Amino acid sequence: MAEHVLSADDRSATGKGANRKLRVLGRIPAVIYGKGREAQSVALDPTALEKLLHTSGAGLNTLIDLSVAGRTDTVLVKELQRHPVDGGYLHVDFFKVDLTRKITVSVPIRFIGKARGVEFGGILDHPLREIEVECLPGAIPEHIEVDVSALEIGQAIHVSELRLPEGVEVMTDAALPVASVVVPAAEVEATPTETVVEGEVAVVEGEAEAPAEGAKGKVEGPKGKAEAPKGKAEAPKGRAEGAKGKADE
Numbered sequence: 001m002a003e004h005v006l007s008a009d010d011r012s013a014t015g016k017g018a019n020r021k022l023r024v025l026g027r028i029p030a031v032i033y034g035k036g037r038e039a040q041s042v043a044l045d046p047t048a049l050e051k052l053l054h055t056s057g058a059g060l061n062t063l064i065d066l067s068v069a070g071r072t073d074t075v076l077v078k079e080l081q082r083h084p085v086d087g088g089y090l091h092v093d094f095f096k097v098d099l100t101r102k103i104t105v106s107v108p109i110r111f112i113g114k115a116r117g118v119e120f121g122g123i124l125d126h127p128l129r130e131i132e133v134e135c136l137p138g139a140i141p142e143h144i145e146v147d148v149s150a151l152e153i154g155q156a157i158h159v160s161e162l163r164l165p166e167g168v169e170v171m172t173d174a175a176l177p178v179a180s181v182v183v184p185a186a187e188v189e190a191t192p193t194e195t196v197v198e199g200e201v202a203v204v205e206g207e208a209e210a211p212a213e214g215a216k217g218k219v220e221g222p223k224g225k226a227e228a229p230k231g232k233a234e235a236p237k238g239r240a241e242g243a244k245g246k247a248d249e
Helices: 016-024 046-056 116-120 230-248
Strands: 004-010 028-034 037-044 064-068 071-082 089-096 103-112 123-125 130-135 144-147 156-158 177-182
Touching (some): 004 046, 016 028, 028 071, 116 177
Parallel strands (some): 004 064, 028 089
Antiparallel strands (some): 028 037, 156 177
């Protein structure tokens, strides 16, 4: 039997309308299912469930003795739906477990200590926040503790190096890094560069210079009227297409 007990009521009405009415009354819909058990729709107090999950220390991996109409099943929370704004519970799926059979669950990782490499300018990176393990329901650890204090810059701790409780087998890829100390990426400042567009004419202090190489246009003297270079009309089109290519990338 589990240490944590919760009660629920059997419910026959289902659907969105019935669920909305249920929530107005301060209850939420839930479902119990599992091997050798017919799926059963129930209703329960979300405040009682939230308190139980937060005080147990195991979160969603808390074993619960769920009582409904005189029947008690040991269950785990398989799926928990929350309100997108206030985070309140909306719906729960409970999975009936067999205490004699191993199951696969996700267990959070807890990092302890300060990495030695951080004192020399490194940054602690921890890409994994949880790992999958297989064990009996009664042996599910609350968390996996990882001591990072000995990590130097360039060093890492991998899944294969984790110390797990007896009877707990890791299912996550053993080669994946759990934590590492990396060198901060250097900030590269972009240097402005001058871009010469084919077919354009540079004007300095009111004097027209010779058109860039490749320009097909003609520039007359001060009294004449400058004709639009033909190369200039084609150049912007090429630039526009290039910009489009960058945007598409």
